[in-house]
Amino acid sequence: MTRRLLLSYLSLTLLVLLGLEVPLGYFYARGEVSRFTADGRHSAELLAQALEVRVEQRAASDVPELVSDFVEDDGSHVLVVDATGKVLADSDEAIALGTDLSAQSDIAAALRDRSLSTTRENRAVQGDTFTVTVPGSSGTTVRCVVRVSYPVGPVTAKIHGIWTTLALIGLGVLVAVAAIAFALAHWVTGPVRALERATAELADGSLKAPPTTSQGPPELRRLTNTFTRTATRLQHLLQAQRAFASEASHQLKTPLTALRLRLENFEPYLDPRAHDSLEEAVGEVERLGRMVHGLLALARLDNSATAPEATDLDAVVADRAATWTAFAAEHYVDIVVTGDPAGRVWAVPGALEQVIDNLLSNALRVTPPGTAIPAFDRFWRAADSYHEGTGLGLPIVRQLTRAGGGDVVLQAAPGGGLDAVVRLRPVLEQPTGTPRRARSGQREEWVSVF
Structure with a gap:
């Protein structure tokens, strides 16, 4: 129960954290990307305006210097072309001056006074870049085009950093909630555990240590x-x-x-x-x-809690059969023990003797045929039975057998009457042999080891 309460607390906390941190991280990432792209466009437009002035004043020699100063500030890559699409400056000097780039789509669009932006791979910065291509124009006259490529790595690392921070915060919250929830669940379930122990103790026969009532809700x-x-x-x-x-x-x-x-x-x-x-x-x-x-x-059975002991079943059967032979002869019946040796079984001390005595005593009485017998009810006797009996024999047999971990059942005998089958736990696992049978007249008593 403590584990289930703890899991429920943690599940609820995790849902709350996900509901709070995921939207927070998502909106933060969107905000960073928006600021990054907006700042990139604005910077590129400012650079294009400055370079357009230099080109208009026929001071193209100043263009490389302005490009170098711009690149030093943010680590971007800058490419400048004139109104015909020929390169005026390249911050990485990877493209020769005068190279015609007017056929490239973004350059061609900017020469028509249109700005473009996209994210693409750029070898110059060794990774993805946010590239902005803007025209440097006065009115409708385009005097130069500026392409600025900003590395995306720094903003991506910043976004990853905020996600990591949120994850660590969530983990810390889960750990704190787990500690608090465990203490709370332990406090709540304390009385339940005490009740469980007391119930098990009461089921075993007596309640020696009543549960305490000073803890819990x-x-x-x-x-x-x-x-x-x-x-x-x-x-x-x-x-x-x-x-x-x-x-x-x-x-x-x-x-x-x-x-x-x-x-x-x-x-x-x-x-x-x-x-x-x-x-x-x-x-x-x-x-x-x-x-x-x-x-x-x-009464002795109800009050005793004797532990089962290893008992030689074959010796007990032989002894009781010999004891009852003379008494059975007075009723003109024989007692015969058949079957393979059963070995040692678990039984309460003295129980097997009483079990066999009661079964043989019942076997020597005639039970009316066709009678339905609630055989293990105390004080039961057949309504038309004229034989002496107390109705306590079979209940005693059942309680003695169960006290040793076994069981007893009654089955219809093939030739009429009933078979009392006593199942006992063997001391050592061994192949099941032929049941031990004590036979008396029309009634057959079985002692089986399974």
Whole structure:
């Protein structure tokens, strides 16, 4: 943002400078050229009048001296011819006296009492010249013609000098504006940068250093104050929510355990016809206990910021498969681990064990076919499911997997049911192998490394 503000200030300043300096330089150059040509014509006319007097008085011998004096003053080149077009004097002595130049266009025009001026190359001054050809006449009688060539170099250098001066002035202004604009942009965007840092910190879990509100424009300071109050209140609400979930879960565990024991103690004293109801009640208490345990797990996930560690996925899969084999045998199903070794992956400590346990626990329950499952919503269970469950297993799986930088998705299994595909980040880049599959009955659980 600072760079964009700085560029906008400099762009605006550059436009203003161009709008001021270009017309100024243009009009100055036109003025210099106009003065140069006007002075050249006037000087040539004055010289022609002086020489016309000398020629009229038959004092042609004075012409070279007057020409020399004129050339010494401004460094021009002068050529004088008489009324017939023959050379009377040449300041450079490049043309012999008496040479007939009446055929040249400017000389011919001046002999007809017409003045001409043009810019052309002249070897005598080694560059372009402004040449003026004027007649020396009294009335309509032309007694001589004067051609004066002024070097254009000095006026061109002067014009270039003014353009250079304007450019340096503009550069100096741009540098000054850049320094001022940078300071101003830094002052304006200071609160914005502080808000950005605070927002990133809040997104990571907590705002430890609220942004300061003593710098920047009043509007941004008010925005910073509002953000700080909002962030503080949000953190308090989140902390209260987490504390409530954790505390409530802890407080419920002991009464639920005591309630289950009391219900089990009733069994010898109840009528046999009430035993089924007692078993259902005990089952509901046990399910409520598992839900409390799941709430505790979610609360710990929400409150923890444990960094992922390198974990041997193959060892964890083998260990959990061995642990669950006996329990799965009670349901008359087998657990089979297939696929190539996956190696080490990034995971939160202890997360992979919980992920596999939850997936295998879900796999051992029958899910009604054709049911659309919002699988990662907390407390979700199929409406017609009669199996025990809390609806917290898959949310725990998702949060544990994402905490290590991975992800989990559910896909329709080819033979019915669902495939839970867990994607984890490998510690070292390696070719993707066959996914590790933990199979239980009609449900298949996948652990893939990509």
